[in-house]
Structures are given as C-alpha cells and as structure tokens.
Amino acid sequence: MSTIVLLLITGLGLGALYFLVASGLSLIYGLMGVLNFAHGSFLTIGAFIGWEVARRLSDGSWWALVAAMLTGAVVGALVAAATEFFLIRRLYNRHIEQVLVTVGLALASVALFEGIWGTDPTYVTSPSWLGQTTEILGARIPNNRFMLILVAVLVLVAIVLFLKFTRYGLIIRAGVENRLMVTALGIDVRRAFTLVFAIGGAAAGLGGVLASIYYGYVSAHIGGSLLIFAFIVTVIGGLGSLAGAAVASVLVAVLQQFANFYLGGTGDLAVVLALAAVLLLRPRGLMGAKA
Amino acid sequence: MSAFWARPMTKITASAALVLLMVLLPLLNITIPGVFPGATYTPGTLQLLAYAMLIAALALSYHLLFGLAGMLSFGHALFFAAGAYGLGIVLRNFSPSWLPAGATFVASILITVLIGFVVAALVGSVSLRVTGISFAMVTLAFAQAGSVVVRRNPGGQTGGDEGLTLDVAHVPDALVGVLNTRNLYWLSLAVLVTVYLVVLWVEKSRAGHVVAATRENELRVRVLGIRPYFVRLLIFSIAGALAVLAGAAFLLLQSGVSPRVATPDFTLTLLVIVVLGGVGLRWGAVLGALVYTLLDQRLTALAGSELIAGLPDVLRIPLSQPLFILGTLFILVVLFLPGGLAGLTRRNGRPQRPRARGRERMHDAEETT
Structure with missing residues (x-):
C-alpha cells in the first residue's frame, strides 16, 4: 500500500513537470501549428539564470527560491517571445521551416549553454525542507513533489482563468478554433502568437527551476530530456488541448513510475508503447479535436 | 550552361568522372590545407572522407523520406543505429561452422539489412497512421525508445554507454586495421554509390512518383483512387534499410559504435545536413553531408587552437x-x-522553390476545408 501511494505521488510530481513543459507546447501548437523544438532550451535557460540569481541572493532560503522561480519564468517568457518575434514570425504559415528553425535554435543554444556553464551538472541548494520527507499512509514522500504538484496546479488554474476570462484569452481560444475567421474579423492574431509563446516560455522557465530541484542539478541537457516526454504527452493528450495535456501528463508519469518499479526499470519503454497504443486506437489523442 | 547540364549523357559522364576521381583519391597526393587534415593518401584524411561519405549515404536515405515523400521523421537515427549495432551483434553471435568466414561476413550483412527492413516496416506501419507533425513526434518517440534500449545494454549485447566494439573474427583481414583504411574508404564509396543508385531508382519508379504526388497534394492522390499509406510505408522501409546499410558500414569503418548514433540529436544533425544541402535534391544531401562533416571536424580543430583561446570570453x-x-x-x-x-x-535556371509553394497551397487548402 505504502509503495503504491509513494509511486502515485512521485508520479504526480513528475507529471507536474511534464505538464509545465507540455502546456506551452500544446498551446503553441494549437494556435500556430508550430512544433517547438526550442521549448527545452527555454526551460534550460530559465533554470540556469534562475539559479544564478538565487545563488547571488542567498543559498537555500525560501525567498531565494521564490526569486529563482520568478526569474526563471520571466527569462523563459522573454526568450520565448523573442524567438517568436525574430525567427518564427518571418516564416508565417510555413510549418516545416518553422520546425527547422526551432531545431537549429535548440542545437545552437544547448551548445552555447555548454560553453557558458560547462558540460558538468551544476548542483543546486534548495531550502532544507524540500530535501526531507513526509509520511503519508506509511509512505515517505520527498517534500519537493508536493511543491511541484502545487505549482503545476496553480499554473493550470492561471492559464485556464486567463483563457476563459480575458480578452486575449478569448482571442487565443477563437484562434485555436479558426484562425482565418479571427483574422477576417480584423483582429491582429499575431500579437496573440507572441503572447502564447511568452506564456509557454514562462511555464517552461518555471518548470526549469522546479526540474532542477527534482533532479538536484542543472545541466545544458535538462530541457532536451524533458522535452521528448512532453512531446509524447502532447500527442497522447491530443495536440492543442490543454486539458488533454494535463490528463496525459499525469497518466504518462504515473505509468512511467509504476513500470520503473514493477517491471524492472522499463518506464521509458512503457511510455512509448502507450503512445503506440493510443495512436493505433485513437490517432487524434485522448482529447484532440481532429487528427 | 543549363542546356549543357540538362543533356543526360553529360550528366552521366560527369558523375562517372567524379566517382572515378573519388576512387583514385587514395592513390593521389593532394593537399588542401584547412579542408583535409593531411594529404589525400594518409589514413587520417581517408578516414574523414569515408566517414563523410557514409553520412552522405545516410543523408541520401533521409532525403527519400523528407525530400521525396515530404515525411518529417525524427527517428531515422534509429535505423542507422540498428545497422551498426545489428551487424555488431550478428557478427558476434552468428558463426555457423558450415560456412567459410567470408560467407559468414556477407550473410551477417544481409541478415542485418533484412532485420532492419522488417523493423522499419513495423515502426512505419504504426507511425504512418498519423501524418505531419504527429508523425514527427511519434518517430521521435520510437527513436528515444531505441536510444534507451541501447543504453540499457540488454543481455550485455550493446555495451551500454561504453558502446560496442567490432568483433573481427569473421571480418575479412582487408577491412581491419589502420593500414587498410584505404579499403574501408573504397567500401564507403561503394556504399554511397549503391545508396545513390537505389535512391535514384526509387525516385524514378512508379512508387516514387506516387509518393511525390502525395507530398504535393494528398487529397488529389486519394481522389485518383490511390491509398498513400502503403506507398509511404514502402518508401519508409526502403529508407530504413538503406540507413541500416550505411550503419553497418559505419561499424566497420569505426571498428565500433557509440550510443551517440542512436540519440534523437543524431537525427536532428541529419535534418540539418539535408536542409543545409538543399531539400528535394539528391546532390544537395551529398553536398550537405560533406560540408557539414568537414566543417564539424575543422571547427572542432579550430575550437582547440590558440587563436580562439586568446579571445575575450x-x-x-x-x-x-x-x-x-x-x-x-x-x-x-x-x-x-x-x-x-x-x-x-x-538560382538563375529554374523558378525558385516550386515545392514550398506547393506545400503552402496544400496547407491553405487544408485550412479552408
């Protein structure tokens, strides 16, 4: 029993990380049809700069952590918005080329991060409470999982509120439905593009800081490894669906944890098999609108 | 100029002359400072050129997928790795006493390519159920799974992070050792020419025409009563088998293989090569591979030089x-x-990028329907 609780909650924590990356990917794809390979780099740079700030403030205090998270989100948003503005926008409606540009950016930025911060992982010091465990139903659960879950839920609620109750949220939702119609009504949908990139980048940057707490270090490849699972999550959840991304994040991460524990560390393979199964049975994903 | 090149005989003669030059290269003493590490007959340069040619063969197989069929796959490295690791594993475990060593070697290569073709057909049959961006992500997931398997070192066969070393028991002596780099160079050249000819043949075949038509306008192909799925699957499997062949030669050339070639990053490199050379052109893929490999090698040498070390951060x-x-x-x-x-x-000869415009048209059609 305690093992199952442990696996469930750690799975939820990992799912929270996946969601922070996948939410941005899914929104960007839904509105613009861009598969963003540079999303992992937004995450990595958010993590690196967030921790640089935290280290200069003070080591291991709560407010340094909050500062790191805020900085990570802001940096991620700025870098993402700049990417959209300078690179993606020039290739409007040429989806393959847009993917290629983000691939180039991902390769170049990872190399640059390695040049600046080195190839070895940089270890981070977080508040000591996060390193301890809490006992729930006999399972000793690392405290940082609770924070991951809390932050991901807050981000999900914030994005949903933004999409439902603001004017720009309305434009974005309408754009996902039918971009041509939004443009025809005289609304400059390109501003919404930059905004969506910024939101996705902020979630990813925040996710970067949290991922480095989860793993205990930051490295230039931290974004790339999470990105692949985020891709799988978005396909399983249905491209362009935020709710699908949230549900699929949890399902994928929990499945991964259980397979790792009970099937001898085959979590990654189980996830890929799940992807194949979903595609065979339901090619548009769990909550996708169309294939 | 363009009329001159358009004549088929001129093209064939020029290609044959180029291949002949490449064949003779190990016997010549040509030094191009800054491009090659040494004279053309030295093992170092031959190794680099052979490596570049195998990458070119791999890029050509990727061109079949991306350039001809318009399928953006992020999992092509899987098949290259399958070729390299597959041949390594087959050579180590397959040693029937009734076959002479040379025949075992050839049989091992055939078995590897056959297995590769089957794996490609299986992966393709699942991933081709979706198209476009979803297809890209699914192939990426398969490649990631392959990469994980290779690193896990199942049954001690792949060597995990250390990689796999070539078991030379059944490999002909002429293909082993630094002194025989020349033979490996010729082998790589033969692989490149073979892959080029197969790609050319596929492009000119009926399947090639159908798949190119599907790339331009899938709806129209469907209206004509052709199901694109099986043609796509065929092209995907052929491209996979060619990548397996290139991978097998890669194992022989490097006398081993590291898990790096199984990573999705390696596929991204391939994509960079094809786009750098020019999408949709066979020569583009070859040119891109040569330029990329040489640049990568020279830039790495440059990075370690004192000129760079003296610069500000x-x-x-x-x-x-x-x-x-x-x-x-x-x-x-x-x-x-x-x-x-x-x-x-x-630039001057033909109107630019007819293909991209076609793709945009297709996209517009999709959006308005």
Missing part, C-alpha cells in the same frame, strides 16, 4: 562550440537561403 565561448556555429548557420540557411547550398547553383 564573449567571442571565445560561442566560437569554441562547433554545434553553436553550425546551428546558427542552419538557422540562417532556413531563413535566407531556402534552396540550401545546392539551391545556390540553380
């Missing part, structure tokens, strides 16, 4: 990362040089 850090320079170059090519390097030479 702002310049030194980016310049000492070859991938940073190549990635930036790639972005610039995508933004400003849509035809790639091969596109430069045909």
Whole structure:
C-alpha cells in the first residue's frame, strides 16, 4: 500500500513537470501549428539564470527560491517571445521551416549553454525542507513533489482563468478554433502568437527551476530530456488541448513510475508503447479535436 | 550552361568522372590545407572522407523520406543505429561452422539489412497512421525508445554507454586495421554509390512518383483512387534499410559504435545536413553531408587552437562550440537561403522553390476545408 501511494505521488510530481513543459507546447501548437523544438532550451535557460540569481541572493532560503522561480519564468517568457518575434514570425504559415528553425535554435543554444556553464551538472541548494520527507499512509514522500504538484496546479488554474476570462484569452481560444475567421474579423492574431509563446516560455522557465530541484542539478541537457516526454504527452493528450495535456501528463508519469518499479526499470519503454497504443486506437489523442 | 547540364549523357559522364576521381583519391597526393587534415593518401584524411561519405549515404536515405515523400521523421537515427549495432551483434553471435568466414561476413550483412527492413516496416506501419507533425513526434518517440534500449545494454549485447566494439573474427583481414583504411574508404564509396543508385531508382519508379504526388497534394492522390499509406510505408522501409546499410558500414569503418548514433540529436544533425544541402535534391544531401562533416571536424580543430583561446570570453565561448556555429548557420540557411547550398547553383535556371509553394497551397487548402 505504502509503495503504491509513494509511486502515485512521485508520479504526480513528475507529471507536474511534464505538464509545465507540455502546456506551452500544446498551446503553441494549437494556435500556430508550430512544433517547438526550442521549448527545452527555454526551460534550460530559465533554470540556469534562475539559479544564478538565487545563488547571488542567498543559498537555500525560501525567498531565494521564490526569486529563482520568478526569474526563471520571466527569462523563459522573454526568450520565448523573442524567438517568436525574430525567427518564427518571418516564416508565417510555413510549418516545416518553422520546425527547422526551432531545431537549429535548440542545437545552437544547448551548445552555447555548454560553453557558458560547462558540460558538468551544476548542483543546486534548495531550502532544507524540500530535501526531507513526509509520511503519508506509511509512505515517505520527498517534500519537493508536493511543491511541484502545487505549482503545476496553480499554473493550470492561471492559464485556464486567463483563457476563459480575458480578452486575449478569448482571442487565443477563437484562434485555436479558426484562425482565418479571427483574422477576417480584423483582429491582429499575431500579437496573440507572441503572447502564447511568452506564456509557454514562462511555464517552461518555471518548470526549469522546479526540474532542477527534482533532479538536484542543472545541466545544458535538462530541457532536451524533458522535452521528448512532453512531446509524447502532447500527442497522447491530443495536440492543442490543454486539458488533454494535463490528463496525459499525469497518466504518462504515473505509468512511467509504476513500470520503473514493477517491471524492472522499463518506464521509458512503457511510455512509448502507450503512445503506440493510443495512436493505433485513437490517432487524434485522448482529447484532440481532429487528427 | 543549363542546356549543357540538362543533356543526360553529360550528366552521366560527369558523375562517372567524379566517382572515378573519388576512387583514385587514395592513390593521389593532394593537399588542401584547412579542408583535409593531411594529404589525400594518409589514413587520417581517408578516414574523414569515408566517414563523410557514409553520412552522405545516410543523408541520401533521409532525403527519400523528407525530400521525396515530404515525411518529417525524427527517428531515422534509429535505423542507422540498428545497422551498426545489428551487424555488431550478428557478427558476434552468428558463426555457423558450415560456412567459410567470408560467407559468414556477407550473410551477417544481409541478415542485418533484412532485420532492419522488417523493423522499419513495423515502426512505419504504426507511425504512418498519423501524418505531419504527429508523425514527427511519434518517430521521435520510437527513436528515444531505441536510444534507451541501447543504453540499457540488454543481455550485455550493446555495451551500454561504453558502446560496442567490432568483433573481427569473421571480418575479412582487408577491412581491419589502420593500414587498410584505404579499403574501408573504397567500401564507403561503394556504399554511397549503391545508396545513390537505389535512391535514384526509387525516385524514378512508379512508387516514387506516387509518393511525390502525395507530398504535393494528398487529397488529389486519394481522389485518383490511390491509398498513400502503403506507398509511404514502402518508401519508409526502403529508407530504413538503406540507413541500416550505411550503419553497418559505419561499424566497420569505426571498428565500433557509440550510443551517440542512436540519440534523437543524431537525427536532428541529419535534418540539418539535408536542409543545409538543399531539400528535394539528391546532390544537395551529398553536398550537405560533406560540408557539414568537414566543417564539424575543422571547427572542432579550430575550437582547440590558440587563436580562439586568446579571445575575450564573449567571442571565445560561442566560437569554441562547433554545434553553436553550425546551428546558427542552419538557422540562417532556413531563413535566407531556402534552396540550401545546392539551391545556390540553380538560382538563375529554374523558378525558385516550386515545392514550398506547393506545400503552402496544400496547407491553405487544408485550412479552408
């Protein structure tokens, strides 16, 4: 029993990380049809700069952590918005080329991060409470999982509120439905593009800081490894669906944890098999609108 | 000029002359400073050239997928790795006493390519259920799974992070050792020419025409009563088998293989090569591979040089990362040089980028329906 609780909650924590990356990917794809390979780099740079700030403030205090998270989100948003503005926008409606540009950016930025911060992982010091465990139903659960879950839920609620109750949220939702119609009504949908990139980048940057707490270090490849699972999550959840991304994040991460524990560390393979199964049975994903 | 090149005989003669030059290269003493590490007969240069030619063969197989069929796959490295690891594993475990050593070697290669074809057909049959961006992500997931399997070292066969070393018991002596680099060079050249001819044949075949038509306008192909799925699957499997062949030769050339070739990053490199050379052109893929490999090698040498070490940090850090320079170059090519390097030479001749316009048209059609 305690093992199952442990696996469930750690799975939820990992799912929270996946969601922070996948939410941005899914929104960007839904509105613009861009598969963003540079999303992992937004995450990595958010993590690196967030921790640089935290280290200069003070080591291991709560407010340094909050500062790191805020900085990570802001940096991620700025870098993402700049990417959209300078690179993606020039290739409007040429989806393959847009993917290629983000691939180039991902390769170049990872190399640059390695040049600046080195190839070895940089270890981070977080508040000591996060390193301890809490006992729930006999399972000793690392405290940082609770924070991951809390932050991901807050981000999900914030994005949903933004999409439902603001004017720009309305434009974005309408754009996902039918971009041509939004443009025809005289609304400059390109501003919404930059905004969506910024939101996705902020979630990813925040996710970067949290991922480095989860793993205990930051490295230039931290974004790339999470990105692949985020891709799988978005396909399983249905491209362009935020709710699908949230549900699929949890399902994928929990499945991964259980397979790792009970099937001898085959979590990654189980996830890929799940992807194949979903595609065979339901090619548009769990909550996708169309294939 | 363009009329001259358009004549088929001229093209064939020129290609034959180029291949002949490449065949004779190990016997000549040509030094191009800054491009090759040494004279053309030295093992170092031959090794580099052979490596570049195998990457070119791999890029050509990727061209079948991306350039001809318009399928953006992020999992092509899986098949290259399958070739390299597959041959290594088959050579170690397959030693029937009734076959002479030479025949065992050839049989091992055939078995590897056959297995590769079957694996490609299986992966393709699942991933081709979706198209476009979803297809890209699914192939990426398969490649990731392959990469994980290779690193896990199942049954002690793949060697995990250490990689796999070639078991030379059944490999002909002429293909082993630094002194025989020349033979490996010729082998690589033969692989490249074979792959080129197969790609050419596929492109000119009926299946090639159908799949190119599908790339341009899938709806119209369906209206004509053709199901694109099986043709796509065929092309996907052939491209996979060719990549397996290149991978097998890669194992022989490097006398081993590291898990790096199984990573999705390696596929991204391949994509960079094809786009750098020029999408949709066979020569583009070959040119892109040669330019990329040589640049990568020379930039790595440059990164370690004293010239770079003396620069201030702002310049030194980016310049000492070859991938940073190549990635930036790639972005610039995508933004400003849509035809790639091969596109430069045909600027004046033909109207530019008929393909991209076709793709946009297709997209517009999709959006309005």
